[in-house]
Amino acid sequence: MATEHIKRAIADALRQLGVQNPEVSLEHPDDLSHGDYATNVALRYAKELKVNPKKLADDIVRYIELQKISFVEKVETAGVGFINFYLSQEFFAESIKEVLQKKDDFGRNNIGKGKKVIVEFSSPNIAKPFTIGHLRSTIIGDAVAKTLSVLGFSVIRDNHLGDWGTQFGKMIVAIKKWGDIHKIAENAAPVRELVDLYIRFHAEAKTNPALEDEAREWFVKLEKGDAEARGLWKQCVAWSMKEFEGLYKRLGVSFDTMHGESFFEDKMQAVMKELEQKKLLKESEGAQLVFFPNEILPPLMILKKDGGTLYATRDLATDAWRKKEYGNGVTIINETGGEQSLYFRQIFMLEEMLGWFKSNERVHIGHGLTRGKEGKMSTREGNTIWLEEVLDEAVKRAEAINKDTAEIVGIGSLKFNDLKREAKQDIVFDWNDVLNMKGDSGPYLQYSYARAMSVLRKSPPQLRRGAESTRRGGGVNELEHLLYRFPEIVERAGREYAPHFIATYLIELAGAFNGWYAKERILDAGEETKYRLALTAAFAQVMKNGLWLLGITAPEKM
């Protein structure tokens, strides 16, 4: 509520001093003693105006002081020429009131109004383990989708299941050669058996390359609708889906659409036709590829020499369908591992060449690898960590402290550990780090929230009507300095598709609350109790909303 006024006042001052079209940047200084907002315009325009920056800053301040900006108490110059703005007590009282009134309304940003966005995430493969690797996509994608939705975007959460491809040829060969379909069905965890078969396939294929050809043949059969191939495939899909549903339920993640790759099987023909018509396809060594102008990117294969389709073929069909289904102007976000970033650059460029999308309508969020200490974990090698084991271990560790909340705390710690860092960073898997329950962790936030709720529960009801209580004297504390910034943080996290901005903000916020809580007696503050309760309630509100964006449950007690 104050930023626009401040910016306008600075711009006016600059015009007054001779700048034609002033550009004003306003930031929050790192150090609270430098005020709530600061601008570096004096440093930027000193050269142009041929004056000393410090003097320019002083001139600007003198002009601004005459303006009397609402909610700004003090303006002063500092350092080499920064101008610092200190907000007034009324501002903080107002902002607390606003938080309490708006509740679930996350602030006033509505940058996504009228815009559609598809967030494709999680996307596990059928008949393969749901590993710690897929967890990242699931967690980050969920947080991004939620963040965009509160910014007003109309969000379609899509799980693009890997239920098609040569891998099913391999799977079928393995089942027919070494498996027993009835035994697998009786197993409590059929997917594990399938994965064992898959690993065996790769082990045996090393000495017997003919198996690979056999697998390709079976996939072609599957594509042509062979009854036996279809039957085995359907069975694999059913077993996997059952397992996935259990995991999604535990993680609290849901989807609007679950169109697997097989859904687009019959939609690839049209894409091939369009590629041919636009003369984008070129034959090379029997396969069909797209070559990019000036070789700015390596060629992208669309059709194999045996006529089989590839991931790219299906993805193009997928995006063509989405365009038709959701209309022009839809933005598509793919959350996948970072190792696919070259592939997505190829796809994005091709889709631009086809005239389907503008470059900013296609986004790839590539997360870093979760790897073991010894290197990459791979299904083929059989050294993956199953997500279920990780969830169980997380809950077990949380149980050691408190049985009642173990499930939400365990899963909260796991999610937060992922979201607190930039998505593109690799994670070296380490139990103690991944399931950290102390310090910068999910449980720290949950605990801070539960503590605030406990204070509110124990407070006298007549003092709880915080919204209309007024702030009293005394210094503004860190918590107040942070609370009003939540909407800005959410907006930035949405714009940059980067949930870690929310995560790091919440850590800071919780730290401010805990520090304040330990020092002050909230319920025994005399006349000021009402305002302190309002502040506590506002903190709880923001923390709850923030945790929700990250997909982490905020427990009332723990």
Add this chain to the structure above:
RNA sequence: GCCUCUGUAGUUCAAUGGACAGAACACUGGACUUCUAAGCCAGUUAUGUAGGUUCGAUUCCUACCAGAGGCACCA
């Protein structure tokens, strides 16, 4: 070989080109016999190397070093 990403404290991570580079873990010490100690307070330690652009660089550019990933029939 080429391309992309990463290099910050003993460790794991932050930091829209700005003020003294922030946290957490670990370590050391402290407070609390009243609202939740998974907490609070205090302390030690860091921008891979060499240049460049800039009033000002962890951030931008160049080269090098180190790690990860990718580069035609996997996804």
